[in-house]
Amino acid sequence: xxxxxxxxxxTINDQFVSVPAGTTVLAAAQKLKIxxxxxxxxxxxxxxxxxxxxVVEQKGxxxxxxxxxxxxxxxxxxxTNTLKVRNARKHIVELLLSEHRSDCTKCYKNQKCExxxxxxxxxxxxxxxxxxxxxxxxxxxxxxxxxxxxxxxCIRCQRCVRTCSELQYISxxxxxxxxxxxxxxxxxxxxxxxxxxxxxxxxxxxxxxxxLVEKTYIDQVWDAIYDPDKHVVVQTAPAVRVALGEDxxxxxxxxxxxxxxxxxxxxxxDSVLDTDxxxxxxxxxxxxxxxxxxxxxxxEGDKKTKIPMFTSCSPGWIKFMEHKYPEFLPNLxxxxxxxxxxxxxxxxxxxKMRNIDPSKMVSVSVMPCTAKxxxxxxxxxxxxxxxxxxxxLTTRELAVMIKQAGIDFRVLKPSGxxxxxxxxxxxxxxxxxxxxxxxxxxxxxxxxxxxxxxPFTNLNITPVRGMDGVKEASVKIEGCTNDWKxxxxxxxxxxxxxxxxxxxxxxxxxxxxxxxxHFIEVMACPGGCIGGGGQPIPTSMEIRENRMxxxxxxxEHMVLRKSHENPDVMAIYKEFLDKPNSHKxxxxxxxxxxxxxxx
Numbered sequence: 305x306x307x308x309x310x311x312x313x314x315t316i317n318d319q320f321v322s323v324p325a326g327t328t329v330l331a332a333a334q335k336l337k338i339x340x341x342x343x344x345x346x347x348x349x350x351x352x353x354x355x356x357x358x359v360v361e362q363k364g365x366x367x368x369x370x371x372x373x374x375x376x377x378x379x380x381x382x383x384t385n386t387l388k389v390r391n392a393r394k395h396i397v398e399l400l401l402s403e404h405r406s407d408c409t410k411c412y413k414n415q416k417c418e419x420x421x422x423x424x425x426x427x428x429x430x431x432x433x434x435x436x437x438x439x440x441x442x443x444x445x446x447x448x449x450x451x452x453x454x455x456x457x458c459i460r461c462q463r464c465v466r467t468c469s470e471l472q473y474i475s476x477x478x479x480x481x482x483x484x485x486x487x488x489x490x491x492x493x494x495x496x497x498x499x500x501x502x503x504x505x506x507x508x509x510x511x512x513x514x515x516l517v518e519k520t521y522i523d524q525v526w527d528a529i530y531d532p533d534k535h536v537v538v539q540t541a542p543a544v545r546v547a548l549g550e551d552x553x554x555x556x557x558x559x560x561x562x563x564x565x566x567x568x569x570x571x572x573x574d575s576v577l578d579t580d581x582x583x584x585x586x587x588x589x590x591x592x593x594x595x596x597x598x599x600x601x602x603x604e605g606d607k608k609t610k611i612p613m614f615t616s617c618s619p620g621w622i623k624f625m626e627h628k629y630p631e632f633l634p635n636l637x638x639x640x641x642x643x644x645x646x647x648x649x650x651x652x653x654x655x656k657m658r659n660i661d662p663s664k665m666v667s668v669s670v671m672p673c674t675a676k677x678x679x680x681x682x683x684x685x686x687x688x689x690x691x692x693x694x695x696x697l698t699t700r701e702l703a704v705m706i707k708q709a710g711i712d713f714r715v716l717k718p719s720g721x722x723x724x725x726x727x728x729x730x731x732x733x734x735x736x737x738x739x740x741x742x743x744x745x746x747x748x749x750x751x752x753x754x755x756x757x758x759p760f761t762n763l764n765i766t767p768v769r770g771m772d773g774v775k776e777a778s779v780k781i782e783g784c785t786n787d788w789k790x791x792x793x794x795x796x797x798x799x800x801x802x803x804x805x806x807x808x809x810x811x812x813x814x815x816x817x818x819x820x821x822h823f824i825e826v827m828a829c830p831g832g833c834i835g836g837g838g839q840p841i842p843t844s845m846e847i848r849e850n851r852m853x854x855x856x857x858x859x860e861h862m863v864l865r866k867s868h869e870n871p872d873v874m875a876i877y878k879e880f881l882d883k884p885n886s887h888k889x890x891x892x893x894x895x896x897x898x899x900x901x902x903x
Contacts, residue, residue, distance in 0.1 A: 505837015
């Protein structure tokens, strides 16, 4: 039986509150709906107490205390808005601004910058501090295709450092030097494109200023749209439709699929299609690959075939494997991600069906992910004879384009995706949440092998759902059809991890021979794509959970909920690809990965 924590009684601004022992003063104030400003604090990360913006006054104490790092104690009398506190906050913010390049109106984070918001509140009027920006040499690292690192905007709150080490187990960036020379640096100060960075963008999601932002391709996409000789195709990922609304006036978790499609058409895209289509296609290819591997091992005794098989939808996870566990690259599914499958087919099958010259097609994807920008630039991703995906926009970038176009998103009427590669199922939708790829695969694989639906109520495979960092499940296969008798009685064991620190836990177990799984799904970002590095800011567990609920709600409201029932997928096999894992499929939809340096 779990022991209950003792309750601590205190007052904040003369209001009584009782909270469990170990609660911080900041959290206690939040319970009373009292706002204490913070910069270094983030609900996903450990306590740091670096910025001191959250200082408050404790009666009887000479100095102010950092509320984010101070646990409550019995009888505390806290005041958050005294003259002493306000002056301290004003000076702290002004000190941060004195070393911050304040070109706010030209900054990508303008009006969405936490430091700017605090400056508006506390640092107006005369300041007593000199502007030290010119005295500090700064660099702007644009080497990554995914994001930009601008040291002149950095306030050294270390959120990015903690994110990279705690959540992602990468430590691509760390604190270097001390005092006035302190900076956030990569290994040996190398460009971010030359270190162990997975491009996941979680640091971008938690940076309170413009020091880390995604590399934007908005202007290039506008240029393509305005070019009369170009046919611009756009695809939208599953997780975008449950998060886009947050940047356009909606609460987290609002489903805006139909309005999003209408907005894309009004922005000027020539064809508006759905990544969920290629998510369904991925299930057909990946599910067939898994069953083929099992057959080779169980029937043919092939010792070269690798199990467990890992999913390959998350480019951040792929790059993690290339750097950290290259010996397990053969365990990765050879399937491209849905984004890249879509890109290859857009410039081959779709171009042929619509009589479009692929050299005049521009393929754009809207993704919840900054790593997708890196993935699109991989040299392997040119199976169509062209660059399969020309430009990747984040959810945030699409919101900017909608605003730039002067579209009032809230009054839009919903519309449907265009035909050919626009049809999808609920199985494709749930790719956006951790466990979704696994659930979609099980829905199809079980039915292929047995001729029956998975033995879960309403197709909802609940053991693979939820926010636990590592989840395990098993499905016993019974009543196999003749072609799959060799699987009769097999207990298919699967695992799911989200966030690269959890991925590392699974990989350690696999490496030590302690993981007896057949199939493992890994998503690089917390919560899966719903928590991607390109999603609206801020992010928190509550926000990600609301997005996840919306994903499953979208699935339940769809007519088709199994990938193998998608008519567009069936048509493409009949007319173009022949069958899953065919020679044509392998040419266009499968790839390989490379070992990368581990520092």
